Amino acid sequence: MADSPSRVERPLSPHLQIYRPLFTMVMSIVHRITGIGLYFGMVLFVWWLLAAASTPSAFATYSSLAGSFIGLLVLFGFTWAMLHHAFGGVRHFIWDFIHGFGPQERMLLTQVSLVGSVALTVVLWIIALAVKG
Numbered sequence: 001m002a003d004s005p006s007r008v009e010r011p012l013s014p015h016l017q018i019y020r021p022l023f024t025m026v027m028s029i030v031h032r033i034t035g036i037g038l039y040f041g042m043v044l045f046v047w048w049l050l051a052a053a054s055t056p057s058a059f060a061t062y063s064s065l066a067g068s069f070i071g072l073l074v075l076f077g078f079t080w081a082m083l084h085h086a087f088g089g090v091r092h093f094i095w096d097f098i099h100g101f102g103p104q105e106r107m108l109l110t111q112v113s114l115v116g117s118v119a120l121t122v123v124l125w126i127i128a129l130a131v132k133g
Contacts, residue, residue, distance in 0.1 A: 027110045031088035034081040041078040076125060083124075084117035 019025070044066075051062035065071050091109045094100045100109050 024106055024110045027088070027114060031085060034085040034088070037078070037081040038085060041081065044074070044078065076121070079124060080117060080121040083120050084113065087113040087117045 048062055048066070051059045066075060091100070091113050094109065100106060
């Protein structure tokens, strides 16, 4: 019996410094980031609900902040994050049925997720701004 066990040399786990970034890898990371962003965006949603349920002055304060350039930019980003995360969820749902795992299918689903979320965000905001007047 030895006093100390001999150290077993094991390979290091590969990480982002080893792998070259692939489009699907980057979109997976963006999916996680948008999920985190949705938590913070829900604060805005709850604030809106509380302002609408309380006094007219509270709702006016919220509306003035949300209607500013920075507020609209944050709401635009929240809209995109919500749609991008939803499209990513649909992609994962398709994978749950063991479809779309080929290299071309994976790339197509990832591209559709990105382009679809951007396009739908722009369309929704165009409609919303047109209705608002």
